[in-house]
Amino acid sequence: MKVSARNVDGVEIIILQGKITIGAGDSQLREVITDSLSNDKQNILLDMQGVTTLDSSGIGELVGAYTTVTNRGGKLKLLHLPPKVTDLLQVTQLITVFEVYEDESEAIKSF
Amino acid sequence: MKVSARNVDGVEIIILQGKITIGAGDSQLREVITDSLSNDKQNILLDMQGVTTLDSSGIGELVGAYTTVTNRGGKLKLLHLPPKVTDLLQVTQLITVFEVYEDESEAIKSF
Amino acid sequence: MKADSERIEITISSRFENIELVQVIAEHLCENAGLDDDGSHWIGMAVREGVANAIKHGNKLDIRKKVFATFDLSGESLAIRIADEGEGFDPGKVSDPLNPQNLMKTSGRGIFYMKTFMDQVEYVFTAGGGTELTMTKQLKPQTD
Amino acid sequence: MKADSERIEITISSRFENIELVQVIAEHLCENAGLDDDGSHWIGMAVREGVANAIKHGNKLDIRKKVFATFDLSGESLAIRIADEGEGFDPGKVSDPLNPQNLMKTSGRGIFYMKTFMDQVEYVFTAGGGTELTMTKQLKPQTD
Numbered sequence: 414m415k416v417s418a419r420n421v422d423g424v425e426i427i428i429l430q431g432k433i434t435i436g437a438g439d440s441q442l443r444e445v446i447t448d449s450l451s452n453d454k455q456n457i458l459l460d461m462q463g464v465t466t467l468d469s470s471g472i473g474e475l476v477g478a479y480t481t482v483t484n485r486g487g488k489l490k491l492l493h494l495p496p497k498v499t500d501l502l503q504v505t506q507l508i509t510v511f512e513v514y515e516d517e518s519e520a521i522k523s524f
Numbered sequence: 525m526k527v528s529a530r531n532v533d534g535v536e537i538i539i540l541q542g543k544i545t546i547g548a549g550d551s552q553l554r555e556v557i558t559d560s561l562s563n564d565k566q567n568i569l570l571d572m573q574g575v576t577t578l579d580s581s582g583i584g585e586l587v588g589a590y591t592t593v594t595n596r597g598g599k600l601k602l603l604h605l606p607p608k609v610t611d612l613l614q615v616t617q618l619i620t621v622f623e624v625y626e627d628e629s630e631a632i633k634s635f
Numbered sequence: 636m637k638a639d640s641e642r643i644e645i646t647i648s649s650r651f652e653n654i655e656l657v658q659v660i661a662e663h664l665c666e667n668a669g670l671d672d673d674g675s676h677w678i679g680m681a682v683r684e685g686v687a688n689a690i691k692h693g694n695k696l697d698i699r700k701k702v703f704a705t706f707d708l709s710g711e712s713l714a715i716r717i718a719d720e721g722e723g724f725d726p727g728k729v730s731d732p733l734n735p736q737n738l739m740k741t742s743g744r745g746i747f748y749m750k751t752f753m754d755q756v757e758y759v760f761t762a763g764g765g766t767e768l769t770m771t772k773q774l775k776p777q778t779d
Numbered sequence: 780m781k782a783d784s785e786r787i788e789i790t791i792s793s794r795f796e797n798i799e800l801v802q803v804i805a806e807h808l809c810e811n812a813g814l815d816d817d818g819s820h821w822i823g824m825a826v827r828e829g830v831a832n833a834i835k836h837g838n839k840l841d842i843r844k845k846v847f848a849t850f851d852l853s854g855e856s857l858a859i860r861i862a863d864e865g866e867g868f869d870p871g872k873v874s875d876p877l878n879p880q881n882l883m884k885t886s887g888r889g890i891f892y893m894k895t896f897m898d899q900v901e902y903v904f905t906a907g908g909g910t911e912l913t914m915t916k917q918l919k920p921q922t923d
């Protein structure tokens with residue numbers, strides 16, 4: 414997985430690209446979230462457009478990230494979900510947990 | 525393999541797309557050449573741009589096509605060779621047999 | 636072997652990087668059988684989850700231990716068997732990830748995904764230890 | 780098994796559509812081992828030629844007969860074994876496709892391509908019939 418980030422109006426936009434699967438990218442996601450929080454960036458928007466493969470471990474990491482950020486008083490939202498990722502969140506009923514946006518500026522305003 | 529054709533200034537441009545490999549596309553190439561010859565189109569330019577995989581059977585088919593066309597008094601030339609196809613022709617010294625063009629109008633003028 | 640039946644076997648050692656090898660076989664087989672990209676993708680995902688469990692929970696990442704996968708394509712029906720050299724488990728004790736109290740857990744969705752993407756998911760445990768997972772899928776709905 | 784060694788086995792029946800399954804395993808293994816796209820591609824091509832011969836000349840397209848492929852990755856060295864259930868042949872009698880009198884032949888380039896893309900290509904014939912082809916490739920040049 415490749416990770417990059419930029420900050421817009423106090424929202425840390427983290428762009429995830431590639432695989433978030435068991436043994437590949439799952440621990441990386443954890444690190445980038447921890448880093449962001451330790452830099453006092455607690456409003457996080459994960460841009461998922463470039464995510465090519467996500468498995469149950471990757472889904473678990475997303476849930477873990479959500480909990481970590483929420484427990485620290487922050488917010489974690491999702492941007493640009495590929496249709497297959499939406500499906501994975503839907504069947505596990507996690508879609509009700511995450512706030513999901515299609516439009517970046519709308520997402521930023523929502524924080 | 526997908527095949528389509530158009531005629532420009534008496535030259536039959538046959539566009540090959542996909543795989544020309546053992547059991548896939550090899551007999552198709554033979555057919556399209558036979559068809560062209562039986563319609564009295566003996567000047568044939570094979571556009572190879574869209575060829576994704578070519579194996580030794582596919583190379584054999586190209587050689588067979590060359591011989592068939594030449595024996596009928598026609599000419600068979602190649603256009604837009606992908607680099608890996610060039611490599612396959614080079615190591616077998618077949619690159620000296622085929623006339624290869626990068627530019628379509630130049631190729632057409634050469635007939 | 637019937638003209639329309641086909642068996643592919645692949646054996647890997649217990650590394651996460653090898654999951655993809657089995658997944659890619661599944662996807663190619665499905666495409667060869669005429670399934671569309673989406674259909675092939677979800678079967679590939681089920682295989683990925685099954686192999687990941689065999690490596691992680693079964694063989695506990697011991698690279699000396701193998702995962703054996705078999706694909707049986709017979710007519711329109713695909714049966715996938717994934718076996719490991721682990722100690723087995725009790726599928727009856729696996730908790731339901733849709734249960735509200737499990738919703739925010741960071742694991743426990745693999746078998747659920749397999750059941751979602753496949754028609755049937757079964758576990759058999761052999762005497763010598765090891766888990767044998769069989770998943771089946773009808774590639775086109777039978778019309779009779 | 781050493782930490783840096785890895786064995787993958789795949790068995791297919793004798794259909795041309797299955798060539799791709801073995802090729803794709805080869806390519807993925809090479810990529811996992813850190814080879815670039817081009818390097819992986821040519822090894823995949825050698826595998827394709829080897830499996831095609833096993834299906835066509837070895838098993839003569841008899842779908843009841845199998846092709847067995849084994850990939851052994853040890854350190855930087857990849858050994859690929861492709862075995863069939865055919866009757867074998869005499870590699871000494873295979874003609875050279877670069878010989879001018881063979882240049883315009885429509886076949887006879889498969890083994891040549893394997894030799895071009897791999898470091899070593901060897902044939903062994905077993906008592907019970909069958910051809911066993913072994914190809915090796917050093918994935919990165921050894922420096923010592």
Ligand SMILES: Nc1ncnc2c1ncn2[C@@H]1O[C@H](COP(=O)(O)OP(=O)(O)O)[C@@H](O)[C@H]1O
Pocket residue numbers: 469684688689692693694719721722723724729741742743744745746747766
């Ligand atoms: N092959 C296996 N060998 C041993 N235990 C297994 C195996 N597959 C699944 N399990 C058990 O079933 C549980 C649920 O698996 P799963 O639904 O895939 O979720 P997860 O892998 O995230 O825990 C695992 O935590 C494990 O205890």
Ligand SMILES: Nc1ncnc2c1ncn2[C@@H]1O[C@H](COP(=O)(O)OP(=O)(O)O)[C@@H](O)[C@H]1O
Pocket residue numbers: 580828832833836837838863865866867868873885886887888889890891910
């Ligand atoms: N696995 C095999 N079993 C039997 N014969 C084989 C096998 N592989 C190669 N051969 C023989 O070697 C010849 C040369 O093979 P190759 O160079 O791949 O060219 P081609 O397959 O186009 O004939 C074949 O024609 C065949 O007679």
